[in-house]
Amino acid sequence: MVRIYCVLKSLLYLFWWVPLLAIPLFGVQYMLMSAIRAPLTVSEGTEIDDRSEELVGGYWSVVDREYLHSRNDVNEVRELRKKLSSAGTLVFAFSAGLLEQYAKELLTESESESGAGADIRSLLGDVRKMRFVNCGFTVGDWEIFSQLSDLEVVEFHGVKRTSEETSEEYVQSSAAALSRLPRLQTLLLTGESFAGVGRMPELRTLGLELRQVESFLAGDVAARFPRLETILIRIPTEGEVSAGVYARLRGVSQLREVHLWSGDAGSTGLLTRHLDNFRRQLPGLSVQRRDWGLSFEDKCLWVLLQLSLAAAAYFMLCGVLETASQGMNVVIPGVCRAHQQVLVMMYLLVAGAGVLLAWCLGVRAWLPVLAPILGMSLPTTLLDAIPGRLLRQPMLLSGSLMLGFSVTLLIPAALYFDNLYLCAAMNGDDTVLNLVLLCLTAGTVLQSLPALRRMPKHLAEWGQTSLLVVVSGGTSGPGLPAVNSSLLQSDLADRLRSGTAMPVLKSLLFFPVMAGSQFLFFSGTSDLAIKSLKSSLYWLGFLPVMLIAQKHSIWQMHRSRLWSDFVLPCSRTEFWLALRAAVFRDLRWFYLAAILLPVAVVPFIHSGVEIRSARSVLQFVLVWVVGSVGVCAMHHGVLCRIVAGSWAGWVSGVPGVATIPLTICAQGLVIVRGEAFGPAAVLSLFLFLTGCLLQWKLRGWLESAEYPSKRIG
């Protein structure tokens, strides 16, 4: 009976953690699978040249890519021109007439700078590769395109004509444009029909859809494509290969290889049957299946990562169950004990593997490197903040697991996107973003150092045999003298704060940040994702209110604790300063999120919402950030005065609490909408100055504060 009760109660514990576990576990896996499936239907061809010319470890290198989107301004054009000074690959996505638009803007910009006329070839002359993804193509686009005669690699993925052109016009203009690319070596054509393309003396690799093969290879192919050696044919999920296709392929005398690929990941059987047919019909050619999946090495790496995650999940489960069993002083069969140390090491390994993976993949993005660093501090911060062994363990475990998933799953997932949104968005060229991320990283590392220093204490609680305790030079005895010597090294604020720690809050705060970043990964892939993100952002808006309300209640509780804490061994000044620092540290993640919110949200909204103001993103961000800093400073000051008992508790009631996030949100809304930028800027400045004033006066107020301030018998 005891065991049944024990298991049931353990399940209850587990159930409590399920929301935290399930979302990263299943949500990320689901999105990952979706992400992996998506490029199979769209962009396998993009790997053709990358694999042969620039791939590291089987994935793209994203170093020389620039992504052009439908919206741009003068600054973007100027920036683009600078970037084009070095050779690279241009990827156009989604928007019809984009090439023409860019060409016009580049030309206008060039003329305004030099005063002389310029042609598009001179401006884009360094570009050797172009990729068009799901792009509408106008006659104007083809005209511009035809001027880029130095192109060597061109890929059209799902390119289509617009409603303004007829099919004939489109075919003629595309054929004319493609025929003017004498240096073209690789050409991939999927989407709209292409035909009548003229001579391409350097063409070696040609990718086509099955339905296009007959028409495209009509005529004297040997004369038109004298160097054509490899043809890639995309096999549709339905339909058969006609005899004409085989005949056309037999007619290409210089052809050596035929590669087949399918747009459907689940059509393995179909592809195998087609491979057999092609080999039978074309005995002189090498017919191969083009598998755009992971290489063997990649698969090994992938399996290793998955195994490490599975192991981490196992240990986490053990930890959760053990937590329950420890509380009841019973042993649950099959649950290993004292594996927390192993998990810590595993967490470190996973984080390290994540960094290595990111760099091996050639990802220049900051996030993959940043995430482990941020994550490094997370468990230690949690450990530091959460009193009691039973609470620390599951928090550490869940934090580690979430970090592991984020690092190991999202990076490869991001790489699978055909437009590599993340890599483009965080390519290290954005000064503001870099600055923010650098500050974030530095701040996180700095704040985590004291926590790391206290790791031996936490680990010592887990048992005297802890390997890490020995490695880190910590004490192994769990007795109080050892705890004292370790904890006394921490400053007073941390010690005061440890009494008010609320693990759930950190989880709540951590989760939306992670979830938000995950959404951000996918926001570049479809309109639906963007809509989902926006709606989730609105929903997340309620979270800060809830968090602050809880924090207020906790600190109000601490207010009554001050009767005892005030006589702890520290001077009056030390005590109040420590309390001020403790309140700040307890809310720092919220403040950080509030201050960084504009940095994250403004560019995003700027890209998706029509802004009526002509201000730049940086101006919006700066004004909002300044206002947020002021609001946070005010909030901290007010809460300190409430905790010190010098202000009435009603200030921390619902209206008082809700005012803070609502002010930030309302101010941000006004700013990003650009409707009242001037007043918003003045308000931001006012908030900032008021916050500074409050902070400036705070120390004096606190030091002269009596506790409790009301009469007690």
Place this chain on the structure above:
Amino acid sequence: MTEFLIEVQGLRKSFGDLEVLRGVDLAIPRGELTGLLGTNGAGKSTLIRCLLGMLRPTGGTASLLGCKSWDLADSQKSRLGYVAQDVQLFPRFRVRDMVEYTAAFYARWDANLVREQLERWGLPESKQCGVLSAGERQKLGIVLALGHGPELLILDEPAASLDPQARRLFLESLLQLAVDGERTILFSTHITSDIERAASHLAILQGGVVRLHSEVDGLKDRVKRLRIPGGVGRVQAEDLPGVLKWCEQGGVVQATIDGYSQESAQRLREQRGVEVLVEDLNLEDIFLAFH
């Protein structure tokens, strides 16, 4: 030279128009176990909080361990233990977490003593603070205050929430703590029997001033009730030293005096020719006599 760990001179404290302390004078030397007795609202807690530096005095001075109370440094506070009237704990903490939290602030912490005390008081370390009863919270507060071996222990009505058994245990603990004569203890209460049982000295706070600060045993020797049959009209209050209470009933005079001596009683008998019966008083009677 006597070392006073608590020194209060002319201490006044007002809350708005209400003057709670009106010039308190009190000096407690090292090793003294003093009970601070006063009615509800007499200002015992206010005095203690002024002593601890929580409240700023309106006038006068309060010193603790040789330092002004308002400016107590960490070195003084580390020698100080305090148990509040209503012990506040973190509800989510278990008892052991609470011990660990408190221990973290002190360089010296007697873990064994704390463990022993927890066992003695019947406080399971795994029990959550949120479910502790008022008495258990009080017990834990006392244990926590003792962990760092304070030289000066100040307790604000510590036994108010304790059951009789626990109160007896608590008083025994106080006596044990004070037995070496090095530890100074001040505890406020309105239960005179507690002081009678444990305190060596008594201070009575009344009307915002300390009316009495004396050794308990000496006080009992000093304060007596005299019954004088047929004394009405023959004996006046001026004939007796330090009259606290005077009552005439059925020809019998009952006088409670502070400053009794056999000589004074004998003198009264001889001068007025009356019979003088001397009665011992308990602390409660003495306390009431002062009111």
